[in-house]
Amino acid sequence: MMITRIYQPDEYEAAAKEIQLGELIAFPTETVYGLGADATNEQAAKRVYLAKGRPSDNPLIVTVSSQAMMERFTGPVDKRAQRLIDHFWPGSLTLIFNVAPGKLSKTVTGGLTTAAFRCPANETTRKMIAAADTPIVGPSANTSGKPSPTTAQHVYHDMNGRIAGIIDDGPTKVGVESTILDLSKGQPTILRPGAVTPEEIEGVLGCPVLADNHHVGKTEIPKAPGMKYKHYAPAAQVLIVATDEWPEALRWADRQEKKVGVMASAVLKKQTSHPFFDIGADVATASRRLFAGLRYFDSDVPVDYILAPAYPEEGLGMAYMNRLRKAAGDQFFHG
Structure with missing residues (x-):
């Protein structure tokens, strides 16, 4: 079995050499940990699908160290894209562009003429990519469909023996994946x-932004990760709990013969004897801790049901609820 090495941030050059050799390296970002391989090496990219158990028509995000590296594949960007890059990069915005024919393999693009590019805020990862002098594919470094990893330990749990190494730069700061914006068409x-x-x-572009909420069919190729397949799901059934439903949800948990875990604000901890994970008292904290909580009840304290708090689907709450709805299969608690 392959030995998975843990790299410290100052060892990024050693990790970059592994990327150049076609190996897989998990890397930190401000959102979640990604699984990196040379995006121009088709065999390396195929190994990412194998390591994750990921469907091969689910496209891979291409992670770059700079705009200049991205433009090797897209050519110069227009003024609209430039405003977004100037404002949000490096950071948590992934942009979909048309790519020049033959620049990236179908393994990376899922057979599409577009690709998604991201320049992460984590400096260590940008240094590694620059040292490797090649963009890397960057899906989340977890078994496909399971909660995304927000620590190197989460990655090690899923990927030990499957990949060459993990750069450990501590817990991620955001906790939910980047926003993906399609700029390959008009709107x-x-x-x-x-x-x-x-x-x-919208504040940067000065125009409305659409949201593509359609369900991708069985024969349709998704343009971005997370559009088609069940994601972020622990073994337990997750139930989403509205704020005013918590008293009844806790009473329901008391009546169950099966084991129930509770992910909620610490103020509720004294109200229940069930296994508990403090997800925080606001949507920013809940977003940062969501995947860690799902993993806690998947591995550390296995349960049959997980109760998790709903938040209004606005601002960051849109991203939080998108992940939670997928983890729950859109199942809400109803008293």
């Missing part, structure tokens, strides 16, 4: 909500 369209809100994007 800017959000394909996946994330840390950058629609209001922030």
Whole structure:
């Protein structure tokens, strides 16, 4: 079995050499940990699908260290895209562009003529990519469909023995994946909500931004990760709990013969004897801790049901609820 090495941030050059050799390296970003391989090496990209158990028609995000690296594949961007890059990069906005024919393999694009590009805010990762002198594919570094990893330990749990190494730069600061914005057609369209809100994007562009909420069919190729397949799901059934439903939800939990875990604000901890994970008292904290909580009840304290708090689907709440709805299969608690 392959030995998975843990790299410290100052060892990024050693990790970059592994990327150049076609190996897989998990890397930190401000959102979640990604699984990196040379995006121009088709065999390396195929190994990412194998390591994750990921469907091969689900396209991979291309992670770059700079705009100049991205433009090797897209050519110069227009003024609209430049405003977004100037404002949000490096950061939590992924942009979909048309790519020049033959520049990226179908393994990376899912067979599309477009690709999604992101320049993360984590300096160590940008240094690694620059040292490797190649963009890397960057899906989340977890088993496909399971909660995304927000620590190196989460990655190690899923990927030990499957990949060459993990750069450990501590817990991520945002906790939900980047916003994906499609700029390959006329109207800017959000394909996946994330840390950058629609209001922030509209403020920079000065025009409305659409949200693509359609369900991708079995034979349709998604333009971005997270559009087609079940994501972020622990083994337990997650139930989303509205704020005014918590008293009844806790009474329901007391009546169950099966084990129930509670993800909620610490103020509710004294009201229940069930296994508890403090997800925080606001949507920013809940977004940062969501995947860690799902993993806690998946691995550390296994349960049959998980109760998790709903938040208004506005601003960052759109991204939080998008992930929670997928984890729950859109199942809400109803007293």
